[in-house]
Amino acid sequence: MADLEGNADAKKFHPDVPAVRFTHAIRGAANLDWGMQNRLARILDPETGRTVMLAFDHGYFQGPTSGLERVDLGIAPLAGQADALMCTRGALRTSIPPATRAGLVLRASGGPSVLKELSDEYTAMAMADAVRINADAVAVQVFVGGEHESRSIRNLTTLIDEGYAAGIPVLGVTAVGKELVRDARYLGLATRIIAELGAQLVKTYYCEDGFEDVVAGCPVPVIMAGGKKLPELEALTMASRAVRAGAAGVDMGRNIFQSADPGAMMTAVRAVVHDDLDPVDAYELFREATSASVLA
């Protein structure tokens, strides 16, 4: 029954208080729809504007990568420490508990294996399936300067159009082929193209010189890709330099799941990304957490 009495008593309109204005902590997101901003906020921690994304999508082109032999045993227990997971729908559905609270970024391009030309990709997932899975974003490789550059751009823009229809952001990944140099000029070119074409997030590798220009020139959040396994202190130093240069966090795989202690490495990476801890102190944290887990 309608509550006419309660309605008559509604007087707390605060006419002297202006409507609350939302602050848009996410770069370039102010004019996106509410659903898309909400999904971005599930990937980028609203407190820091940064993310620790755990990447384990490597199997989509290179099969059972070292450290990913058993995603259910090696990766699923780390999900609670990640702001977001980046993986294939196959790994997610088979090996990650549906009750996970982490944001989900699903690999949506694929095609060639590591045995063939890697830029020869197509879109590899329908947006309807990303919606079904409750993804917070989809990820697509973009091969600027690569053999199949234009098709990879087409893959990106197709997913962006479908993503707008569904309210799902797209993470464009700068794919650096063997022949391409990872310098600020190239990374600046690739990241800017991806953002201009409409991606709401960009992932790229770190470069020592000029990374702050790469980030400044990209109008959406730039997330640093990890790359091959480094000694833990070096990986933490790279992550620290990237976020201090303006990156909105990291998307790391091998430097976490190939670490001697992946859980301890997650703790240390989180400290660098979210607390801006000095990498040497974060490495100490890693060592302490490692000793604790050995003693447990």
Ligand code: R5P
């Ligand atoms: C490339 O885009 C791959 O799919 C990985 O997601 C990415 O390379 C991050 O993993 P890693 O830190 O091992 O390079």
